[in-house]
Amino acid sequence: KEKVEITKEQQALMKIITDAYNRHQIPQDVAKKLLQDQYSAEENFLLLTEMATSQVQVLVEFTKNIPGFLSLDREDQIALLKGSAVEAMFLRSAQVFSRKMPSGHTEVLEERIRKSGISEEFITPMFNFYKSIGELHMVQEEQALLTTVTILTPDRPYVKDQQAVERLQETMLDVLRKLCVLQHPQEPQYFARLLGRLTELRTLSHYHTEMLVSWRMNDHKFTPLLCEIWDV
Numbered sequence: 001k002e003k004v005e006i007t008k009e010q011q012a013l014m015k016i017i018t019d020a021y022n023r024h025q026i027p028q029d030v031a032k033k034l035l036q037d038q039y040s041a042e043e044n045f046l047l048l049t050e051m052a053t054s055q056v057q058v059l060v061e062f063t064k065n066i067p068g069f070l071s072l073d074r075e076d077q078i079a080l081l082k083g084s085a086v087e088a089m090f091l092r093s094a095q096v097f098s099r100k101m102p103s104g105h106t107e108v109l110e111e112r113i114r115k116s117g118i119s120e121e122f123i124t125p126m127f128n129f130y131k132s133i134g135e136l137h138m139v140q141e142e143q144a145l146l147t148t149v150t151i152l153t154p155d156r157p158y159v160k161d162q163q164a165v166e167r168l169q170e171t172m173l174d175v176l177r178k179l180c181v182l183q184h185p186q187e188p189q190y191f192a193r194l195l196g197r198l199t200e201l202r203t204l205s206h207y208h209t210e211m212l213v214s215w216r217m218n219d220h221k222f223t224p225l226l227c228e229i230w231d232v
């Protein structure tokens with residue numbers, strides 16, 4: 001049985017990423033708003049717009065703390081952000097959704113999201129994803145590293161130096177793999193299950209593109225930042 005050991009450098013890398021991930025949280029007041037009194041579909045939509053916009057700002061700040069990210073080609077940095085924004089949003093949503101909340105809050109949150117103008121065909125896969133992430137009971141280091149691995153996906157559109165991104169992603173994958181073995185010794189397939197979620201994320205981001213089309217049809221407005229990052 002191979003002895004898995006996280007090196008000093010990997011420990012330091014994990015600390016930088018996890019601290020950054022925890023530091024850049026969605027403002028609690030925005031998340032709390034979703035739990036306040038009765039909302040109309042229109043107001044639920046506006047709240048999700050506000051949360052998603054704030055999450056994009058959080059994402060940009062977070063990526064600046066990924067060691068090596070700022071050394072990448074500037075245009076590639078933008079391509080990685082745009083390419084991963086939707087997936088990072090779904091991942092963050094799943095983590096917010098599966099977080100321990102006071103009793104009844106999760107149900108209210110689910111209700112608000114269901115009543116926000118998103119068509120049923122996207123609601124089901126979205127909540128299935130939230131639950132499948134919740135079942136993994138990821139520790140915060142795993143959450144931070146999984147988001148980092150998602151951002152550092154080399155084959156996003158318009159990435160020029162894919163090798164440079166691949167090298168960075170492999171560094172993160174190695175730490176994540178070791179962490180999974182150490183955190184879940186009774187489940188040798190845990191790391192593989194985590195990476196399987198990234199495949200599910202890609203499918204969700206295709207749904208998202210269609211969600212946007214249906215919202216546009218009903219004349220829903222997005223913020224300039226969301227329009228820019230989603231190319232709408």
Ligand SMILES: CC(C)NC(=O)n1c(-c2ccccc2)cc2c1CN(S(=O)(=O)c1cccs1)CC2
Pocket residue numbers: 026045048049050051052055089092093094096097109113208211
């Ligand atoms: C935590 C933040 C990042 N999550 C968030 O904003 N959510 C959440 C969500 C999930 C669990 C807990 C709390 C919130 C569900 C949905 C969104 C946003 N999207 S969206 O970006 O397509 C959007 C549609 C219209 C305007 S913005 C729609 C679905």
